[in-house]
Amino acid sequence: MFKKTFFYGLFTLCLLACGQVAFATTLVREQEIAQCLPGEISTWGDGQDRAAISSPILFVYQHANAPAWFDEPLVLAAIQRSAQAWSPCGIASRVTRGSNAPPTDRILVQWSEAGSRGNFGLANLGDRTLSLGLSAFQLLKTRRPDFDARSTLQMVISHEMGHFFGVMSHSKRCVDVISYYNNGQGDTCQIRGGGQIQPGIEYRSDLPTACDIQRCRMANQKPMTP
Numbered sequence: 001m002f003k004k005t006f007f008y009g010l011f012t013l014c015l016l017a018c019g020q021v022a023f024a025t026t027l028v029r030e031q032e033i034a035q036c037l038p039g040e041i042s043t044w045g046d047g048q049d050r051a052a053i054s055s056p057i058l059f060v061y062q063h064a065n066a067p068a069w070f071d072e073p074l075v076l077a078a079i080q081r082s083a084q085a086w087s088p089c090g091i092a093s094r095v096t097r098g099s100n101a102p103p104t105d106r107i108l109v110q111w112s113e114a115g116s117r118g119n120f121g122l123a124n125l126g127d128r129t130l131s132l133g134l135s136a137f138q139l140l141k142t143r144r145p146d147f148d149a150r151s152t153l154q155m156v157i158s159h160e161m162g163h164f165f166g167v168m169s170h171s172k173r174c175v176d177v178i179s180y181y182n183n184g185q186g187d188t189c190q191i192r193g194g195g196q197i198q199p200g201i202e203y204r205s206d207l208p209t210a211c212d213i214q215r216c217r218m219a220n221q222k223p224m225t226p
């Protein structure tokens, strides 16, 4: 789930001397995305990783009720990019638009306020739905009209998709697409080298990181050296 706490970091602006910090942070962030060091996998313990919901996984996109600023090819391409990025997990997946596949055979990717419960996104494994939240994206556009919401869309899709691949517990590693920045009890996520999340700058990756993929492979009992 992408909760409203996700707004942490989005609504304050970086005002002074951010350039140098941002440069160093970008390098560390890129390394963290590409490489999962021994001992770095750590979660908030809020779920139990499990095998993927099916293999292969079929994602079917329905564009109804989408925000006007995201057209269908854009959202579909984002879903395809996320599915492709999860593929090193070793579980095949396929993406199509609005087909008549039986509900038992597909994951429906939809825009639904009820389904997303006010969040940016919500994966419901029981209903086999990945719901995106119009109101959360509307709020983001209102508060940060300059912000590229396509990046948020990509991140939310990658995150929720990961739950269908079996990665359930949220990561303490800030950069992971499955991360939560905090646990709501004063504990915050970790950056390699002890860095801190900078207000106004999104640190989380848009696509699964090396550690997300490693967890996914473990959850699906795939060998660690493919």
Ligand SMILES: [Zn+2]
Binding pocket: 001, 002, 159, 160, 163, 170
């Ligand atoms: Zn989640």
